[in-house]
Amino acid sequence: MRYEFNWGLLWREPYFDWIVEGILTTFHLALLAWILALCLGIVIGVLRVTNSRLLRAIGTTYVEVFRNIPLIVQLFLWLYVVPQMLPREFSFWWNRLDNVPYWTAMIGISFYTSARLAEQIRSALRAIPPGQFKAGLSTGLTQVQVYRYVIVPYALRIIIPALTSEFLTVFKNTALALTIGVIEITATTRRIEAWSFRGIEAYTVASLTYIATTILVILFMSWLERRYQIPGLIKRGEARV
């Protein structure tokens, strides 16, 4: 293998600016998508444990649909199909937005991830013994108080490892946004490679970004988990990549 390295290239313009821009895009896309996914996921997860058969069916359908279509295909649907289904005024407004691919990617990744999160939330809610609710009520707490002080804090603690791995999945999935034209870090390094034929240097930047972020997130979440773990109840689950 003959390859002359030129690491200095990365510090030169315009590449350096591109890299910074790409990393930032990856980060805020991942964060926004994850927050939206968490909100959607909580709603769907709760739907899946309600007593109403109709609501459960809605939740199940949602999860199966968004889980069983590959993310890239979903991104294409959001980009090419959905705007055509919506009222003309809306798609007019939508298409005049500044960064349509970015918002499309955010929505697409959120919906895809929310289906996975809903499953995690459902199993966390299932893992809480129903007696906890009765015990709270029996001491004179109101339903809202039982949720606020007992059920939700309990569920959040159970779900921390799952949230960690789902966040890392979202983070990696943002790379797929390049298929609809979002220039995040992977697309950036691909572009640098195309311009300079320096593939190894360019891809190293992207890979190190992902690896370093993964390590930081895992360290942070395992600290969080240790801090909030329920002693004697759950063995600390290893945060998974």
Added chain:
Amino acid sequence: MDWQVIIANFPLLMSGLVKSLQLTVVSVLFSFPLGCLIAIGRLSHRRWLSGASTAFVNVLRSNPLILILFWFYFLVPLITGRNVNDLTSIIVAFIVFFAAYFAEIVRSGIQSVGVRQIQAGLSSMRHIVLPQAIRAMLPALITQCIVVFQGTTVVYVIGYSELLHTAASIAERTVRPVELYVTVAAIYFIVCYSASRIARHFEKGAA
């Protein structure tokens, strides 16, 4: 809407689906055994072996598949020193990438059976531990096959004509993106949903 375009291009779409499935099968056939070896390496007493296996798994699992694909697309010709076709690079990337995921599944499967049994010797590993472990991890393995199948859409960016790329080029040619992407989504859904039902069946059988 004009679904005529789907009927006219149905054979083409099906040949795309066959290529997606072929890529899935080849990737699984090679990355699963590789994953088994890496899993055994991770549980080894030899520091360097378990360290290297762990590093391999963690590095690959923290990178997106699409980036790994770019890496191999660039590296394979460079290392072999000649022009190889796209498919070779794609297959190598898929095998290496998914081997890391299979390794994790196999490792937790083996650990669920018990590490002590493994340390009893390699022959017991093959005859007692692995069969038990494979039964325990069958649902996870099928789920992982679905992930591989969904992952094949990523090679769209390189232009290999699997199902998604086939659909995209028909969409471009006929200017009928709505019909094509809806159809493709339905095809992926049918395949993945059926496979996930099978996985759930084994999950229930094991419980």
Added chain:
Amino acid sequence: MSQPIIRVESVGLRFDSFVALDDVSLSVNAGQCIVICGPSGSGKSTLLRCINGLERFQKGDVWVDGVSVSGCQDLPKLRRGVGMVFQHFELYPHMTVLENVTLAPIKAKGLSRKQAEDLAFHYLDRVGIVDQAQKHPGRLSGGQQQRAAIARALALEPKAMLFDEPTSALDPEMIAEVLYVMRDLARGGMTMLVVTHEMGFAREVADEVVFMDRGRIVEHATVDEFFSTPRAERTREFLNKILLKL
């Protein structure tokens, strides 16, 4: 005599076609300890849940200290007056024992943290685990957990206590410590309604014993009568089964 603390009158409850409670009537006077026994599915636990409004019944009514449960506008307040102890403890695993005991006094009763903690320490001492106050439930033995759960119920200073099979999830060596606490409570004058199969406890502590089967009260007698001359065939069968097993 003054009015009973708990008065259950012709309560009926059915789930679809299954009759959980059928015309059940029962009174518990102040300072009385009544033991309810019977085969599983006979409605014992359901009856307890009806008393503090955790379960809705369709017929009859329950009065707790003169307040009707079916017409109650403030169920949380009514429930504060009735402590409940569960088979599986149901302590909140993410809180320390002290936090478990003080949660409801602070949030439901509006006590200050200081007041609630003083109260908690008093009752934790009474059940003999004041030294475990800062630990989480998962770090305690089953017997200690159940005693903590009793302290949690007592900290609301209820007028009566309901025990729903408090020892049936415990290992044999821990049953005694929980029964000891309950005996101590009964001797201290607490009004108690106890669902249990511990016939030794019933014989020694209870004033009256109730035998339930298929949602009905089959037999209701004083302890002596119940054990020496059970009238109903079903009770005799059940007693033989239980006593043989021990």
